[in-house]
Amino acid sequence: xxxxxxxxxxxxxxxxxxxxxxxxxxxxxxxxxxxxxxxxxxxxxxxxxxxxxxxxxxxxxxxxxxxxxxxxxxxxxxxxxxxxxxxxxxxxxxxxxxxxxxxxxxxxxxxxxxxxxxxxxxxxxxxxxxxxxxxxxxxxxxxxxxxxxxxxxxxxxxxxxxxxxxxxxxxxxxxxxxxxxxxxxxxxxxxxxxxxxxxxxxxxxxxxxxxxxxxxxxxxxxxxxxxxxxxxxxxxxxxxxxxxxxxxxxxxxxxxxxxxxxxxxxxxxxxxxxxxxxxxxxxxxxxxxxxxxxxxxxxxxxxxxxxxxxxxxxxxxxxxxxxxxxxxxxxxxxxxxxxxxxxxxxxxxxxxxxxxxxxxxxxxxxxxxxxxxxxxxxxxxxxxxxxxxxxxxxxxxxxxxxxxxxxxxxxxxxxxxxxxxxxxxxxxxxxxxxxxxxxxxxxxxxxxxxxxxxxxxxxxxxxxxxxxxxxxxxxxxxxxxxxxxxxxxxxxxx
Numbered sequence: 001x002x003x004x005x006x007x008x009x010x011x012x013x014x015x016x017x018x019x020x021x022x023x024x025x026x027x028x029x030x031x032x033x034x035x036x037x038x039x040x041x042x043x044x045x046x047x048x049x050x051x052x053x054x055x056x057x058x059x060x061x062x063x064x065x066x067x068x069x070x071x072x073x074x075x076x077x078x079x080x081x082x083x084x085x086x087x088x089x090x091x092x093x094x095x096x097x098x099x100x101x102x103x104x105x106x107x108x109x110x111x112x113x114x115x116x117x118x119x120x121x122x123x124x125x126x127x128x129x130x131x132x133x134x135x136x137x138x139x140x141x142x143x144x145x146x147x148x149x150x151x152x153x154x155x156x157x158x159x160x161x162x163x164x165x166x167x168x169x170x171x172x173x174x175x176x177x178x179x180x181x182x183x184x185x186x187x188x189x190x191x192x193x194x195x196x197x198x199x200x201x202x203x204x205x206x207x208x209x210x211x212x213x214x215x216x217x218x219x220x221x222x223x224x225x226x227x228x229x230x231x232x233x234x235x236x237x238x239x240x241x242x243x244x245x246x247x248x249x250x251x252x253x254x255x256x257x258x259x260x261x262x263x264x265x266x267x268x269x270x271x272x273x274x275x276x277x278x279x280x281x282x283x284x285x286x287x288x289x290x291x292x293x294x295x296x297x298x299x300x301x302x303x304x305x306x307x308x309x310x311x312x313x314x315x316x317x318x319x320x321x322x323x324x325x326x327x328x329x330x331x332x333x334x335x336x337x338x339x340x341x342x343x344x345x346x347x348x349x350x351x352x353x354x355x356x357x358x359x360x361x362x363x364x365x366x367x368x369x370x371x372x373x374x375x376x377x378x379x380x381x382x383x384x385x386x387x388x389x390x391x392x393x394x395x396x397x398x399x400x401x402x403x404x405x406x407x408x409x410x411x412x413x414x415x416x417x418x419x420x421x422x423x424x425x426x427x428x429x430x431x432x433x434x435x436x437x438x439x440x441x442x443x444x445x446x447x448x449x450x451x452x453x454x455x456x457x458x459x460x461x462x463x464x465x466x467x468x469x470x471x472x473x474x475x476x477x478x479x480x481x482x483x484x485x486x487x488x489x490x491x492x493x494x
Contacts, residue, residue, distance in 0.1 A: 002027040005171045009075050009228035010255075012174055016059060016074030023056035023063075023074030023118075027181030030076050030120055032099065034172045037145075040494035043157075043167040045081050045139045046089055046283045047121035055118025062116075071235045078167045078176035081122035083109045084208040088119075092210040093127045094136040094396055096330050096337045096357025106208025107240045108219050115235035119212075120173055126360045128327065129179055129212045130429040132187060133161025135422050136361040139238045144192055144415060145170035145490035149456035152493075154418045158188025158411075164222045165192040169490060175223035175232050179209060181216045182315050183411075185437025185449040189222055190410035190460025193449045193488060195477065197229050200467050201442030202247035204233075205240035212246075213322035216315075216439050219327040226448060226477045230254040233470065249468065257471055260479040263297030266475065268403035272308040273434060275412075281453035282409045287481040289407055289450055289461040289480055294478035301403050305395040316429060317372050317385035318440075323362075326370030330357065364425065393441040400466045405476045409434050410447040410460035429464030434462060444470045448477040449486040458488065 004026050031049040038044055059074045062335030084090050084102040091097045105113075107369050112117075126136040132157035134142040144157035144166055154413040157166040161178035162412065168176050178185040187379035189196030199221050204219040211217060221232035234254055240246040269290060274283070290300055332338035339352035358366070372381035372466035399406065412433055421428045444467070447460040461480055465473035 005033045007174060008073070008224040009175050009231050012075045013071070013073055013231070016063065023059040025051060025097040026074055027052040027056040027076045027118055029303045030173060034120060037170055037172055039420070041143050041145060041166050041170060043124055043142055043163045043172060044121040045080070045091060045093060045124050045163070045254040048119050049391060050087060051088070052068040052118040052120050055113065055116070056391065059116050061461070070114065070116035071231060075116070075174055076118040076120045077112065078120050078123045078173040079109055080125055080161055080164050080177045080179060081247050082125060082179055083177060084210070085109055085119065085122065088122065090210070091138070092129070092360070093125045093139055094357065095138040096353070096363070097137070098337065100315040100336050104208060107205035107242065108209070108236050110319055111238065112235055117235070117487070121168060123176055124141050125163050126160035126361070128183055128210065128323070128362050129157040129160035129184055130323070130361050130365055131391065132428050133421065134159045135418060136359050138359060141418055142166050143418070145494065146192060146415065146457055147491070147493065155415045155457065156191065156418050158191035158225050158415065159186040161188045161222060165189055165194060168192070168194045168222055168224065170494070175228055177219060178222045179217055179219050180439065181212050181319060182439045183221060183432045184461070185220045186435050186445060186462060187411050187431060188354055189447040191458065193458030193486065194224055195221060195226055195229050195446065195448050195481070196220060197231060197233060197446040197470065197473065198439070198444065199237060199470050200247070200444045201297040202245050203237045203470070204245040205238070205246050207240055207242040213319040214326060215322060216319060226474055226481050227255060227258060229446070230258060230474050234275055248442050252471060254471055254474055258478055259475050260296055260482050262293060262476060262479050265298045266301050266403040267293050267298045267404065268301050268303035268399050268406040270305045270308065270406060270408060271302050273408045277442060279413045281414065281459060282412060283287050285459045285461060286407070292480050292483035293407060297361070303399045303403060303406070305399060305437065307388060307391045307395050308437055311440055312429065312433055313393055313442060314385040314388040314392070315432070315436040316368070317381050318389065320369035321382050322369070324366045324373065327362070327366055329355065349429045354461060389440045392437055394440045396443060402471065404466070405472050406464040407476070408462045408464065410462040411435070414453040414455060414459055438464045444473045446473045446477050448480050448484070450480065451486060452488055
């Protein structure tokens with residue numbers, strides 16, 4: 001029999017429903033895998049084996065009683081520690097929120113529990129979702145389960161959802177939640193050889209998710225394959241009156257409508273994404289992706305997205321600006337850390353609490369954001385960046401007049417080693433160069449595995465779709481998945 005931890009969402013859901021095994025057996029298998037790997041990979045900030053077993057017991061009881069089972073029945077998942085979980089600590093991987101236990105549940109996590117999923121634990125991430133390598137967490141680095149050929153140096157799992165990507169890739173969870181502000185689902189998925197989709201902005205409620213940049217943040221699933229992402233996204237998505245940006249639209253049956261037949265579809269290839277000095281492996285995988293989509297019946301169309309080169313600088317003005325506003329609530333007054341030096345006044349407490357509670361990358365982005373929002377620079381930076389954002393959205397709108405989906409690399413390189421970029425923030429930010437434009441435009445975008453590079457590390461291809469057309473993105477992803485035949489997995493060293 002296949003190891004239970006080798007099964008994905010669909011296989012577990014169907015196996016539990018069919019009586020091939022119990023939800024309790026599945027939860028126990030993943031709990032054991034996490035316990036064996038946690039010290040080596042540090043993917044979880046907090047494990048909740050009892051919660052996984054309790055959820056499994058409810059599913060098994062429902063099945064025994066003949067009750068209908070939910071979309072995620074019997075599937076234990078990892079929850080990125082950015083989602084508020086009632087009665088379970090939620091830290092955003094920060095010291096300032098260490099020990100904070102929410103008295104409420106995020107909308108997305110509640111939808112997943114209602115669909116029959118169980119929680120294996122809270123996953124590690126870059127602090128407040130700010131990072132591309134999972135090296136900014138207050139709880140230590142997440143280590144990717146992958147290694148370069150002939151090398152034992154630790155590899156970055158991507159960020160900010162690095163705990164999620166590492167856990168799914170290492171078979172510690174069949175799926176996990178992620179959040180994507182400028183690529184934080186797609187880039188770590190590409191780095192670890194899994195799939196992940198950022199839906200259209202507003203598809204998944206942001207209520208109960210610790211905010212980074214409110215006009216960009218969007219939750220999404222990370223899983224082994226496209227079908228599993230479709231199943232989980234159906235459970236996560238839906239209108240929420242508590243979120244003013246939530247889309248009041250029905251949730252499509254994405255899994256049922258999956259099809260890798262792209263006859264009659266047009267795929268755009270943006271010339272601006274083919275940059276000078278592009279990594280040879282990335283360029284080759286992109287060319288392969290074009291060939292695979294042609295084989296699926298799609299027509300390939302050369303397109304232009306002329307304002308692409310301005311996306312990254314615009315993003316690194318808008319996102320820190322919103323972060324500086326959102327993180328102002330962490331002041332030591334209402335919740336979380338309070339550092340109150342003897343004889344200190346209110347301003348002293350603010351300063352001491354934030355100095356002790358925020359990491360270096362978070363402080364950097366708060367300072368940038370506060371600067372670009374200041375009276376003398378608001379129009380010169382923030383207003384200009386918002387204008388560029390509008391131009392980028394117009395570029396995509398124009399492209400989607402002639403094509404159905406856009407194909408591009410997910411990241412400019414395969415995963416890099418931990419510590420290799422930590423001293424150069426600008427080099428780190430460049431990891432988001434292909435992911436940021438879709439985030440600024442609020443478009444659905446997905447990364448699927450495309451193969452291994454010359455060092456034996458995974459490469460991902462990105463598909464970007466029209467607003468609300470997650471189906472088109474998923475279908476194109478399925479077409480690539482079927483032709484890539486990606487079955488590689490990290491050699492177990494932990």
